Amino acid sequence: MRSLKKCFVVKSFTKIHLLILTFLVFMLLVQASNAQKVCVYLFYGATCPHCAAERKFLSQLTQNYPIELHEFEVYFNQSNRKLWEEICKEYRTICVGVPSTFIGNYSFIGFDEEGNITYSSNFKAYIGTKKALEEVIKYYSEIGGVPCPQIKIEEVEGSVFKIDLFFAVLLLIIGIFVILVLSSKRIKIKVKK
Numbered sequence: 627m628r629s630l631k632k633c634f635v636v637k638s639f640t641k642i643h644l645l646i647l648t649f650l651v652f653m654l655l656v657q658a659s660n661a662q663k664v665c666v667y668l669f670y671g672a673t674c675p676h677c678a679a680e681r682k683f684l685s686q687l688t689q690n691y692p693i694e695l696h697e698f699e700v701y702f703n704q705s706n707r708k709l710w711e712e713i714c715k716e717y718r719t720i721c722v723g724v725p726s727t728f729i730g731n732y733s734f735i736g737f738d739e740e741g742n743i744t745y746s747s748n749f750k751a752y753i754g755t756k757k758a759l760e761e762v763i764k765y766y767s768e769i770g771g772v773p774c775p776q777i778k779i780e781e782v783e784g785s786v787f788k789i790d791l792f793f794a795v796l797l798l799i800i801g802i803f804v805i806l807v808l809s810s811k812r813i814k815i816k817v818k819k
Contacts, residue, residue: 662692662770662771663692663693663694663771664691664692664693664694664729664730664763664766664767664771664772665694665696665729665730665771665772665773665774665775666684666693666694666695666696666727666728666729666763667696667698667713667727667728667729667774667775668680668681668684668695668696668697668698668725668726668727669698669700669706669709669710669713669724669725669726669727670697670698670699670700670724670725670726671699671700671701671724671725672699672701672702673701674701674724674725676724676725676736676737676738677724677725677737679737679739680725680727680737680754680759681697681725683737683756683759684759687759687760687763691763691764691767692767692771693763694774696774698710700724701724710726713728713775714726714733716775717733717750717751717775718750719733719735719749719750719751720735720748720749720750720751722735722749723735723736725737725754726751727754727759728775729759729762729763729766729772730762730766730772732752732762733750733751733752734751734752734753734754734758734759735749735751735752735753735754736753736754737754737755738753738754738755738756739755739756740755740756741753741755741756741757741758742755742757742758743755743757743758743761744758
């Protein structure tokens with residue numbers, strides 16, 4: 627009779643462990659896929675020549691580094707401009723002009739073909755140069771990447787919400803777990819004496 631009880635316990639134990647293992651593997655896969663890329667946010671103007679030069683340069687860098695490039699035009703797109711202002715606030719930098727680039731913990735203003743890595747206390751950002759941008763991208767690619775900034779923008783019309791992926795996955799897993807628990811049939815074993 628004890629073997630029946632042990633068998634039932636092992637089956638239940640395995641089901642819970644399988645659920646936990648699935649959750650852990652999924653989280654590791656999500657984290658690995660996000661961490662391998664270097665997220666670059668570039669805010670530019672459609673008619674800006676320095677912006678065009680930086681866009682071309684970053685496009686070339688995508689061939690050598692695992693870059694996830696997000697480009698936002700701010701001259702003619704008000705929602706992109708609002709996003710730029712929110713990110714400038716988050717990075718504690720000044721929205722002075724474009725191109726404006728955000729990579730990991732670094733913010734860059736402008737773009738120049740030549741020049742060293744220089745921090746501007748006036749803009750509270752680095753001056754965007756080929757050398758500075760490539761060094762930061764290289765650094766983040768060597769340490770396993772960097773995710774995109776987590777910024778929430780709420781507008782009255784056409785709301786855009788950026789939900790942290792972790793919480794979305796967590797809600798999904800909790801939902802699956804609740805469904806499994808509610809739908810599982812409890813087996814009662816009657817033992818004859």
